[in-house]
Amino acid sequence: MNEIFPEPVYRHGILRTTKAWRQHKERYGLVGSKCRACGTLWWPGRKVCGKCNSQDMENYRFSHIGKLCVHHAGQLAFSGPPVEGFEVYGGARVFAFVELPEGVYVGATDLVDCPPDKVKDGMSVHMALRKLRREANGNWQYGYMWVPAET
Amino acid sequence: MRRVAIAGVGMTPRTEEYMRQSDSKSWKDYVIESGYNAIHDVRRGLNPRDIDYVVINYHGEASVEAGGIGPIVSDILGIHPVGVTVITANCTGAGVSMHDAYSLVASGRYNRVLVIGFDKRWDLLNFGDKRAIGGDVDYDFNFGYDHPHLQALLQAYAYQKWGKKKVLQAMAAYRMQMVWWGTRNPNAALWGVKTSTTREELFDIIDHIGEDAPVPSEFWEKLPKTYAVEGGSSMILVPADDAKAYTDTPIYVDGMSYKCNSHLLSKQMHYPTPALEKYDICDFAATHLATAEAYEMANVKPEDIDIAELFESHITSLIPTLAATLVPDPDKVLDFIIDGETGFGGRLPTGTDGGRGGLGLTSGSNFSDGIYEAVVQMRGEAGERQVKKADVAVVTGMQGEMASSSVAVLRSK
Numbered sequence: 001m002n003e004i005f006p007e008p009v010y011r012h013g014i015l016r017t018t019k020a021w022r023q024h025k026e027r028y029g030l031v032g033s034k035c036r037a038c039g040t041l042w043w044p045g046r047k048v049c050g051k052c053n054s055q056d057m058e059n060y061r062f063s064h065i066g067k068l069c070v071h072h073a074g075q076l077a078f079s080g081p082p083v084e085g086f087e088v089y090g091g092a093r094v095f096a097f098v099e100l101p102e103g104v105y106v107g108a109t110d111l112v113d114c115p116p117d118k119v120k121d122g123m124s125v126h127m128a129l130r131k132l133r134r135e136a137n138g139n140w141q142y143g144y145m146w147v148p149a150e151t
Numbered sequence: 152m153r154r155v156a157i158a159g160v161g162m163t164p165r166t167e168e169y170m171r172q173s174d175s176k177s178w179k180d181y182v183i184e185s186g187y188n189a190i191h192d193v194r195r196g197l198n199p200r201d202i203d204y205v206v207i208n209y210h211g212e213a214s215v216e217a218g219g220i221g222p223i224v225s226d227i228l229g230i231h232p233v234g235v236t237v238i239t240a241n242c243t244g245a246g247v248s249m250h251d252a253y254s255l256v257a258s259g260r261y262n263r264v265l266v267i268g269f270d271k272r273w274d275l276l277n278f279g280d281k282r283a284i285g286g287d288v289d290y291d292f293n294f295g296y297d298h299p300h301l302q303a304l305l306q307a308y309a310y311q312k313w314g315k316k317k318v319l320q321a322m323a324a325y326r327m328q329m330v331w332w333g334t335r336n337p338n339a340a341l342w343g344v345k346t347s348t349t350r351e352e353l354f355d356i357i358d359h360i361g362e363d364a365p366v367p368s369e370f371w372e373k374l375p376k377t378y379a380v381e382g383g384s385s386m387i388l389v390p391a392d393d394a395k396a397y398t399d400t401p402i403y404v405d406g407m408s409y410k411c412n413s414h415l416l417s418k419q420m421h422y423p424t425p426a427l428e429k430y431d432i433c434d435f436a437a438t439h440l441a442t443a444e445a446y447e448m449a450n451v452k453p454e455d456i457d458i459a460e461l462f463e464s465h466i467t468s469l470i471p472t473l474a475a476t477l478v479p480d481p482d483k484v485l486d487f488i489i490d491g492e493t494g495f496g497g498r499l500p501t502g503t504d505g506g507r508g509g510l511g512l513t514s515g516s517n518f519s520d521g522i523y524e525a526v527v528q529m530r531g532e533a534g535e536r537q538v539k540k541a542d543v544a545v546v547t548g549m550q551g552e553m554a555s556s557s558v559a560v561l562r563s564k
Contacts, residue, residue: 027293044289051423083283085295089295093295121311132295
């Protein structure tokens with residue numbers, strides 16, 4: 001290794017910070033869409049209503065509480081190299097679908113601050129903003145996770 | 152619209168012996184080998200220069216070193232200046248390719264179209280990132296989820312819906328069938344593989360699992376494995392009226408459909424439109440809709456279907472794709488599997504090449520691998536694994552986490 005030939009870092013692509021930033025409202029605040037024409041709520045947000053095709057959409061901030069619909073805890077039956085930046089989680093992730101009171105589902109999404117053996121489908125959870133990973137460009141990426149609503 | 156036929160099929164083997172050469176083979180080798188295998192399979196001969204269009208597909212971005220590979224393909228096949236359409240649709244890419252190629256021939260635009268699906272899996276160092284692009288990149292990928300995570304959630308939901316023991320029994324029964332088929336296929340990853348596991352052993356472990364208890368590691372260790380491999384497969388589509396000029400045994404493509412729902416599984420739990428709202432993540436809406444359309448186009452009924460090549464590498468994809476064929480009673484799909492109806496001698500032999508898991512999971516060619524096997528069976532050339540009656544076949548592919556599905560209905564007459 002020297003100045004001309006630096007240590008190689010194996011990455012197949014490095015994304016600009018703006019790529020992740022574009023979705024900060026969704027990832028930080030669970031902001032989706034509501035169709036002004038037919039009233040349908042959409043998570044994630046969208047520009048065209050998938051029900052009536054109206055382009056008259058507005059931001060809609062979904063509830064930050066929900067119910068665990070189905071989850072996985074423990075080792076995966078099949079595993080391989082993790083997505084870049086998520087090595088730190090190892091095999092300890094508990095992940096799930098969360099059903100919001102508005103009738104939409106969020107997931108796959110992480111459940112944290114709860115021992116795996118205490119996780120139960122149907123339990124109430126609320127949203128928490130957490131570090132997701134360090135991106136290949138060096139910046140921290142944040143996003144929603146879920147914690148038990150009742151302790 | 153003209154009726155369309157398959158005049159030739161080709162594939163690269165997925166055996167351990169062949170996979171040992173993977174370091175020395177590039178994606179171009181798989182394209183050339185599978186493409187020319189199909190050309191040589193045209194029994195009455197086909198000059199490569201007479202191919203007038205190519206549709207090709209691979210897993211997706213980051214899989215190969217050049218995204219716009221059409222001109223490269225035309226060049227390496229030695230058929231310049233023939234045009235090439237490039238498609239990326241993960242594991243059902245070859246179904247989308249076939250759908251487009253079918254339209255090109257049926258419409259009368261072209262007379263000899265080569266379809267190639269391939270995957271060069273191991274060139275990418277962080278294979279996890281490549282695999283994850285089969286999901287929703289903005290959410291699944293950015294939140295660190297790839298196939299194993301999402302499949303684990305799907306399986307957990309399947310446990311809720313059908314009962315853990317039933318799902319595991321169906322999985323065990325199907326994997327043992329997979330071994331039976333795959334060890335009789337000289338092209339399969341399972342070829343030459345010995346397994347000492349028995350169905351009885353697996354069922355005995357399942358019998359002792361509580362509904363709320365984790366599945367013991369012993370079960371996963373004994374369960375026959377599926378194989379992630381690489382390679383390519385291909386087919387040549389021609390007008391049915393000309394088919395006998397190429398081969399004595401053309402196979403006719405009478406139904407062809409492709410439907411999309413969503414990559415993101417949470418959207419599949421709730422998508423408030425009439426066509427999709429009755430389905431959840433275990434139903435796989437796209438395969439039901441595509442199968443229904445392909446059946447209607449081919450004018451076949453479930454009782455007409457003799458064999459199936461489905462996307463069945465996971466129990467969570469086997470159940471919905473099998474249900475969509477409507478051959479089993481919709482409420483008894485798991486019993487149908489457990490009772491051996493998808494095995495040799497069963498009502499609907501399924502995955503007769505070893506299936507996607509036993510032949511070898513090859514993302515870009517999964518669908519064309521299924522077509523290859525259906526053609527071999529329908530010609531009566533499957534040797535030890537030849538099924539008794541293979542006049543009508545259904546071939547089903549799926550993309551990513553149930554995001555889309557392509558379905559073909561084939562007839563031998």
